Amino acid sequence: MARELTVSIDAMGGDSGPGIVVAALARSVLRHPATRFILHGDETALTALLAKRAKLADRVSIRHSAEQVRMDEKPSLALRRGRNTSMWRAIESLKNKEAEVAISAGNTGALMAMAMFQLGVLEGISRPAIAAIWPTRRGQSVVLDVGANIHCDAEQLVDFAVMGAAFARAILGLEQPSVGLLNVGSEEVKGHDAVKGAAHILRSAALPMEYAGFVEGDDIADGTVDVVVTDGFTGNVALKTAEGTARLVVTFLRGAMRRSLLGRIGGLFAGGALNALRRKLDPRTSNGGIFLGLNGIVVKSHGGTDAMGFASALDMAIDMAESGIITRIIADRAGIGLATAAAS
Amino acid sequence: MARELTVSIDAMGGDSGPGIVVAALARSVLRHPATRFILHGDETALTALLAKRAKLADRVSIRHSAEQVRMDEKPSLALRRGRNTSMWRAIESLKNKEAEVAISAGNTGALMAMAMFQLGVLEGISRPAIAAIWPTRRGQSVVLDVGANIHCDAEQLVDFAVMGAAFARAILGLEQPSVGLLNVGSEEVKGHDAVKGAAHILRSAALPMEYAGFVEGDDIADGTVDVVVTDGFTGNVALKTAEGTARLVVTFLRGAMRRSLLGRIGGLFAGGALNALRRKLDPRTSNGGIFLGLNGIVVKSHGGTDAMGFASALDMAIDMAESGIITRIIADRAGIGLATAAAS
Numbered sequence: 001m002a003r004e005l006t007v008s009i010d011a012m013g014g015d016s017g018p019g020i021v022v023a024a025l026a027r028s029v030l031r032h033p034a035t036r037f038i039l040h041g042d043e044t045a046l047t048a049l050l051a052k053r054a055k056l057a058d059r060v061s062i063r064h065s066a067e068q069v070r071m072d073e074k075p076s077l078a079l080r081r082g083r084n085t086s087m088w089r090a091i092e093s094l095k096n097k098e099a100e101v102a103i104s105a106g107n108t109g110a111l112m113a114m115a116m117f118q119l120g121v122l123e124g125i126s127r128p129a130i131a132a133i134w135p136t137r138r139g140q141s142v143v144l145d146v147g148a149n150i151h152c153d154a155e156q157l158v159d160f161a162v163m164g165a166a167f168a169r170a171i172l173g174l175e176q177p178s179v180g181l182l183n184v185g186s187e188e189v190k191g192h193d194a195v196k197g198a199a200h201i202l203r204s205a206a207l208p209m210e211y212a213g214f215v216e217g218d219d220i221a222d223g224t225v226d227v228v229v230t231d232g233f234t235g236n237v238a239l240k241t242a243e244g245t246a247r248l249v250v251t252f253l254r255g256a257m258r259r260s261l262l263g264r265i266g267g268l269f270a271g272g273a274l275n276a277l278r279r280k281l282d283p284r285t286s287n288g289g290i291f292l293g294l295n296g297i298v299v300k301s302h303g304g305t306d307a308m309g310f311a312s313a314l315d316m317a318i319d320m321a322e323s324g325i326i327t328r329i330i331a332d333r334a335g336i337g338l339a340t341a342a343a344s
Numbered sequence: 345m346a347r348e349l350t351v352s353i354d355a356m357g358g359d360s361g362p363g364i365v366v367a368a369l370a371r372s373v374l375r376h377p378a379t380r381f382i383l384h385g386d387e388t389a390l391t392a393l394l395a396k397r398a399k400l401a402d403r404v405s406i407r408h409s410a411e412q413v414r415m416d417e418k419p420s421l422a423l424r425r426g427r428n429t430s431m432w433r434a435i436e437s438l439k440n441k442e443a444e445v446a447i448s449a450g451n452t453g454a455l456m457a458m459a460m461f462q463l464g465v466l467e468g469i470s471r472p473a474i475a476a477i478w479p480t481r482r483g484q485s486v487v488l489d490v491g492a493n494i495h496c497d498a499e500q501l502v503d504f505a506v507m508g509a510a511f512a513r514a515i516l517g518l519e520q521p522s523v524g525l526l527n528v529g530s531e532e533v534k535g536h537d538a539v540k541g542a543a544h545i546l547r548s549a550a551l552p553m554e555y556a557g558f559v560e561g562d563d564i565a566d567g568t569v570d571v572v573v574t575d576g577f578t579g580n581v582a583l584k585t586a587e588g589t590a591r592l593v594v595t596f597l598r599g600a601m602r603r604s605l606l607g608r609i610g611g612l613f614a615g616g617a618l619n620a621l622r623r624k625l626d627p628r629t630s631n632g633g634i635f636l637g638l639n640g641i642v643v644k645s646h647g648g649t650d651a652m653g654f655a656s657a658l659d660m661a662i663d664m665a666e667s668g669i670i671t672r673i674i675a676d677r678a679g680i681g682l683a684t685a686a687a688s
Contacts, residue, residue, distance in 0.1 A: 150536050187416070191494065217582065217584025218585065218588030218591075219584075230581070232528070237526060237528065238561065238581050238585045240561025242585050242588075244562030245586040246593050248565040248566075249590050249593040249594065
C-alpha cells in the first residue's frame with residue numbers, strides 16, 4: 001500500500017483555470033496521503049492559490065510555465081509552438097520520470113498530440129485510444145475509442161479491445177471482463193470490414209477476457225458487456241449522443257412535472273430523487289477520458305469540470321499509476337501475437 | 345383534402361403478427377376516410393380478423409400470400425427465395441401502381457433489398473437511406489441514414505442531405521430546413537474525407553435548405569438543426585445509443601425515487617408526469633423508419649410495435665404519399681448537379 005507516487009498536473013488547462021485544480025488537490029491530498037504533486041503553470045497565480053492551503057505546502061511543488069494551450073487551438077499548432085506551455089511541461093515531467101502520471105483538463109487533441117510526441121506509443125500497439133467510463137444499468141462499462149482515431153482498421157480495434165480489457169481488470173476490478181465490438185447488428189454478417197476482421201482475430205486469440213461478439217448501441221447503456229470497442233468517430237458520436245439524450249430526458253421530465261399540479265407537488269417531494277439522478281448522470285463523477293496505449297499514463301479531465309470532477313479524475317490517474325496497467329497491456333498484446341502465430 | 349389513395353400493407357411483418365395490423369387499420373380508416381388498403385398475408389387469418397371489424401369491410405381487400413420473411417432472415421436469402429412472401433407482394437402492389445405507398449413491420453434489411461430490387465433507386469440518387477424522426481429539445485428532427493448504408497462517400501451524404509431536407513419540408517412543414525453533417529467536432533478541419541467532401545459540396549450548392557455545417561452527437565437531442573446527415577453505421581449506433589440511454593435514465597429515476605420515502609411519495613404524485621414523459625419517448629409515437637431515395641414510398645414500422653405504433657406509421661406513410669416528396673427529391677437533386685456544373 002501507499003508507495004510514494006508523483007502526479008504531474010497541467011494547472012492551466014480547462015475552462016475554469018487553476019482555481020479548481022488547487023481546490024481539487026485539497027480534496028485529493030486527504031485521500032492519497034503518500035502522493036506528491038507537481039503543478040505546471042503560472043507561478044504567481046499558483047503561489048497565491050497555494051498560500052491559502054497550508055496542508056498542500058509540503059506535498060505540492062510549482063513549476064513555472066509562461067504559456068498555455070488554448071481550448072480551441074489546433075493540435076498541430078499546439079505541438080509546434082507549445083514547448084513553453086503548462087500542458088507540454090506536465091507531460092515532460094512524466095517523460096523525465098519525475099512523475100508516474102500526468103493529467104490535464106485542457107484541449108484533448110493537443111494533449112494527445114503532445115503525449116504521443118513525447119512519450120511514444122507502447123510497443124505492439126498501433127495507435128493510442130481515449131477510453132470513457134460509462135454509467136450502465138449494471139454498473140460501469142469502458143467504451144473506447146471515443147475520439148482519438150477517426151479511421152480504425154481491424155488490428156487497431158483489436159488493440160483497443162486489449163487495452164480496454166486491461167483497464168477493466170486494473171481499475172474496475174474484473175478478472176475476466178467481457179468485450180464487445182460495437183456494430184449495427186449482432187449477426188456475424190453485419191458491419192464493415194474492420195469490425196468483421198477484429199471479430200475474427202478476437203475469436204481465436206487467447207486473452208484474459210471473454211470476447212462476447214458484436215453489440216449494438218443500446219447494449220452500451222444496458223451494460224451487456226464490460227468493454228465496448230469501436231472507432232473514434234463512432235465512439236465520439238455515441239458518447240455525445242448519450243450525453244445529449246440524458247440531458248434531454250431530464251428536461252422533458254421537469255417539463256412534464258411542471259405542466260400539472262400533481263406533477264408539481266410530486267416534483268417537490270421527488271426533488272431529492274431527481275438530485276440523486278443528476279449525480280448519477282453527472283459527468284463529474286465519471287469524469288474525463290483515459291488515454292490508453294501510450295508509454296505513460298495520461299488522463300484528460302473534462303474541460304468544463306469543477307473541483308469535485310478534477311479530484312475524481314485525479315483519483316482515476318492515481319489508481320491507474322498504482323495498477324501497473326501498462327505492463328498488463330504490453331503482456332496481453334504480446335499474447336495475441338503468440339496466439340496468432342501459433343494458429344497460423 | 346381527401347383524394348383517393350391506396351396503401352399496400354405487409355400484414356405478416358413484425359413480432360406481433362397481423363392482429364396489430366388490423367387493429368391499427370381500425371384506427372386509421374377513421375382518420376383517413378378516403379384511403380383504401382390492400383392487406384398481403386395469410387388469407388384465412390386475415391379474413392377471420394376482418395370479420396370482427398365491419399367498418400373495414402369496404403375499405404380493405406385481402407391478397408393471399410403463402411409465405412413470410414422471418415425477422416432474422418438474411419436479406420440476400422429473402423430476396424432470392426421470397427417471391428411468395430407478404431413482404432414481396434406488398435412492394436409488388438406499389439410497383440404495379442395498385443398502391444401509392446407500401447408499409448411493413450418486418451425485417452428491415454429484407455424490406456430494403458426487396459424495395460430496391462422491385463422499385464429501383466431514384467434518378468440521380470446513388471443509394472437509398474433510412475430516415476428516423478427524432479424527438480428533440482425543440483420538437484422533432486430528421487436523422488439519416490440510420491442503417492441502410494454501412495459505408496458512405498461524400499456524394500452519398502449529399503444525397504442524404506437533399507432527401508432529408510425534402511422530407512423535412514414535406515412532412516415537418518419547414519420551408520427552409522437547416523441541415524447539419526454529423527461529425528466529431530464543429531471545426532472545418534475535423535472528420536474523415538466523406539464528411540469534409542460533403543461539406544464542400546453543400547456549402548456551394550443552391551438548395552432549398554440552410555446548410556449549417558458540422559454538428560456533434562449532442563446536437564441531435566438539442567435540435568440544433570432540422571436534418572442530421574450521417575452514414576448508416578454511425579446513424580444506427582447513435583439511434584440505438586439514444587434509445588438505450590433514454591430507457592436507462594428512466595430506470596435510474598424510478599430507482600432513485602424508490603430509494604427514499606419522499607421520493608416514493610413524489611413518485612405517486614408525479615406518476616402522471618412520468619407517464620407523459622414515457623409517451624414522449626415512446627417509439628410508437630415517432631415510430632419506424634422512412635425509406636428515402638426509392639422510386640416509390642416505403643415505410644418500415646418498428647418490428648416490436650403495437651396497434652397504436654403501426655397506426656402512427658400508417659399516418660406517416662399516407663402523409664408522404666400525399667406530399668409529392670419523390671418529385672421534390674428529384675428536382676432538388678437535379679439542382680445540385682446544375683449548381684455544381686455552373687460553378688466549375
